[in-house]
Amino acid sequence: xxxxxxxxxxxxxxxxxxxxxxxxxxxxxxxxxxxxxxxxxxxxxxxxxxxxxxxxxxxxxxxxxxxxxxxxxxxxxxxxxxxxxxxxxxxxxxxxxxxxxxxxxxxxxxxxxxxxxxxxxxxxxxxxxxxxxxxxxxxxxxxxxxxxxxxxxxxxxxxxxxxxxxxxxxxxxxxxxxxxxxxxxxxxxxxxxxxxxxxxxxxxxxxxxxxxxxxxxxxxxxxxxxxxxxxxxxxxxxxxxxxxxxxxxxxxxxxxxxxxxxxxx
Amino acid sequence: xxxxxxxxxxxxxxxxxxxxxxxxxxxxxxxxxxxxxxxxxxxxxxxxxxxxxxxxxxxxxxxxxxxxxxxxxxxxxxxxxxxxxxxxxxxxxxxxxxxxxxxxxxxxxxxxxxxxxxxxxxxxxxxxxxxxxxxxxxxxxxxxxxxxxxxxxxxxxxxxxxxxxxxxxxxxxxxxxxxxxxxxxxxxxxxxxxxxxxxxxxxxxxxxxxxxxxxxxxxxxxxxxxxxxxxxxxxxxxxxxxxxxxxxxxxxxxxxxxxxxxxxx
DNA sequence: CCATTGAGGTCCATATGATGGACCAAAGAT
DNA sequence: ATCTTTGGTCCATCATATGGACCTCAATGG
Numbered sequence: 001x002x003x004x005x006x007x008x009x010x011x012x013x014x015x016x017x018x019x020x021x022x023x024x025x026x027x028x029x030x031x032x033x034x035x036x037x038x039x040x041x042x043x044x045x046x047x048x049x050x051x052x053x054x055x056x057x058x059x060x061x062x063x064x065x066x067x068x069x070x071x072x073x074x075x076x077x078x079x080x081x082x083x084x085x086x087x088x089x090x091x092x093x094x095x096x097x098x099x100x101x102x103x104x105x106x107x108x109x110x111x112x113x114x115x116x117x118x119x120x121x122x123x124x125x126x127x128x129x130x131x132x133x134x135x136x137x138x139x140x141x142x143x144x145x146x147x148x149x150x151x152x153x154x155x156x157x158x159x160x161x162x163x164x165x166x167x168x169x170x171x172x173x174x175x176x177x178x179x180x181x182x183x184x185x186x187x188x189x190x191x192x193x194x195x196x197x198x199x200x201x202x203x204x205x206x207x208x209x210x211x212x213x214x215x216x217x218x219x220x221x222x223x224x225x226x227x228x229x230x231x232x233x234x235x236x237x238x239x240x241x242x243x244x245x246x247x248x249x250x251x252x253x254x255x256x257x258x259x260x261x262x263x264x265x
Numbered sequence: 266x267x268x269x270x271x272x273x274x275x276x277x278x279x280x281x282x283x284x285x286x287x288x289x290x291x292x293x294x295x296x297x298x299x300x301x302x303x304x305x306x307x308x309x310x311x312x313x314x315x316x317x318x319x320x321x322x323x324x325x326x327x328x329x330x331x332x333x334x335x336x337x338x339x340x341x342x343x344x345x346x347x348x349x350x351x352x353x354x355x356x357x358x359x360x361x362x363x364x365x366x367x368x369x370x371x372x373x374x375x376x377x378x379x380x381x382x383x384x385x386x387x388x389x390x391x392x393x394x395x396x397x398x399x400x401x402x403x404x405x406x407x408x409x410x411x412x413x414x415x416x417x418x419x420x421x422x423x424x425x426x427x428x429x430x431x432x433x434x435x436x437x438x439x440x441x442x443x444x445x446x447x448x449x450x451x452x453x454x455x456x457x458x459x460x461x462x463x464x465x466x467x468x469x470x471x472x473x474x475x476x477x478x479x480x481x482x483x484x485x486x487x488x489x490x491x492x493x494x495x496x497x498x499x500x501x502x503x504x505x506x507x508x509x510x511x512x513x514x515x516x517x518x519x520x521x522x523x524x525x526x527x528x529x530x
Numbered sequence: 531c532c533a534t535t536g537a538g539g540t541c542c543a544t545a546t547g548a549t550g551g552a553c554c555a556a557a558g559a560t
Numbered sequence: 561a562t563c564t565t566t567g568g569t570c571c572a573t574c575a576t577a578t579g580g581a582c583c584t585c586a587a588t589g590g
Contacts, residue, residue, distance in 0.1 A: 086345040
């Protein structure tokens with residue numbers, strides 16, 4: 001596989017860096033409430049001194065910070081600065097914000113942008129709808145394995161079959177242990193239906209009554225850039241309304257893909 | 266000094282993490298053109314295998330990525346995602362964008378938001394003005410020691426005197442070697458004038474003819490959040506026009522500080 | 531067309547620096 | 561007043577990062 005001219009040898013190592021960056025990601029996903037040291041220790045599988053040492057290093061770099069009162073860890077300002085600088089290449093959120101506002105206004109429901117992150121999908125932003133009954137199943141920062149949830153399923157379905165199987169295989173354990181309401185075959189069916197209909201549907205699989213539909217956003221070169229999705233209670237996701245919502249999303253996806261084309265040319 | 270109840274002992278270490286994160290920052294600042302391995306090696310002072318190993322670790326985490334064709338390193342999507350998540354706490358850019366648009370429209374000149382990053386100021390965004398002659402001295406991602414440039418000086422002047430001296434002392438070497446047109450006393454004078462006038466002025470100190478004025482943005486708790494600034498050629502920065510520009514900036518700074526108050530309450 | 535230069539990438543013996551069990555301190559909880 | 565939970569740290573041991581030497585490819589130039 002891959003990488004042309006240079007031999008792609010080992011040069012493995014820098015394991016503490018790997019560990020530190022895993023912690024960084026972990027703290028990031030917990031961004032809202034802040035992460036406790038004990039949680040971090042548990043979730044990361046590292047032990048306390050190690051975790052603390054790595055956290056200190058991340059703090060020295062400004063990527064995370066610790067609130068003195070609560071002793072909780074949060075993403076720091078350097079993370080924000082880097083993100084700002086990265087948005088030149090990866091500005092999916094910026095490109096999508098207006099679309100989300102359009103969607104939420106037109107449909108009255110809550111809409112989302114997600115990005116692919118390895119074998120997972122992360123929610124980048126949640127744009128509240130105006131309809132008074134809303135589902136709060138998905139918040140910015142939350143992540144689920146690819147295939148779990150509407151936007152996430154849309155992204156998975158947009159990959160080619162060999163990669164889908166790779167992803168599913170990589171996620172097998174998590175799926176079995178944490179997503180009992182799903183099965184690998186279930187997901188494969190969902191993919192088929194998604195490709196067939198042109199949009200992804202989550203009929204309350206994660207939380208009963210909390211439905212969603214999603215559509216993938218593609219880079220000009222065919223890679224998956226992310227996904228838009230809309231969530232609502234089941235009674236607002238009837239078979240008649242679904243295609244209508246899908247059409248709205250399609251329009252916005254086209255707009256975003258147009259901007260991406262411009263950005264990369 | 267400081268940190269209350271827990272003893273803040275050593276627990277130093279994780280040096281490779283420090284190094285890796287320095288590289289990350291370095292690649293980030295070079296975000297536009299992408300960073301070459303050889304530059305990274307030179308600027309970081311690390312040697313090639315070490316730098317490469319750390320870069321690989323950063324790539325594994327998705328924080329940076331390497332374009333296969335050019336072999337240059339860029340910020341990766343994870344950096345973007347983290348930044349998005351961090352913007353919940355540190356969303357200076359989001360809060361300022363509208364103000365920048367107002368400023369650039371009202372004045373026809375280019376305007377900027379910067380954030381403090383340790384002893385430096387980083388430019389987060391550059392909003393182009395419409396006036397046909399523009400200075401391109403400051404681009405997003407660029408950084409200068411605190412005190413160098415209008416926004417940067419505004420931030421420095423907003424610190425208390427003991428911290429100013431700490432910052433200046435820390436930057437002494439860089440100032441001497443790379444900013445020969447400045448001197449420590451020069452900067453101290455600039456600070457006095459800034460406090461006096463209520464806005465910071467850079468009368469072409471870095472590049473002749475490229476002037477700027479700046480104003481600091483403060484957090485509700487009195488810490489420096491960042492700065493707005495406006496840049497133009499000298500003929501558009503006459504003594505008469507300066508107070509007018511400063512007034513426009515002041516209005517926008519007030520707006521942003523209002524939003525910050527809301528965000529933290 | 532074959533040096534030569536320079537950039538990207540890697541190997542591996544060595545010794546530096548990360549590891550984690552044991553421990554201490556503070557703050558709730560009973 | 562004692563127990564438990566959570567945050568933080570020390571230091572002897574050994575795993576892991578280090579960097580000089582080396583390889584490969586592409587471009588320059590004689």
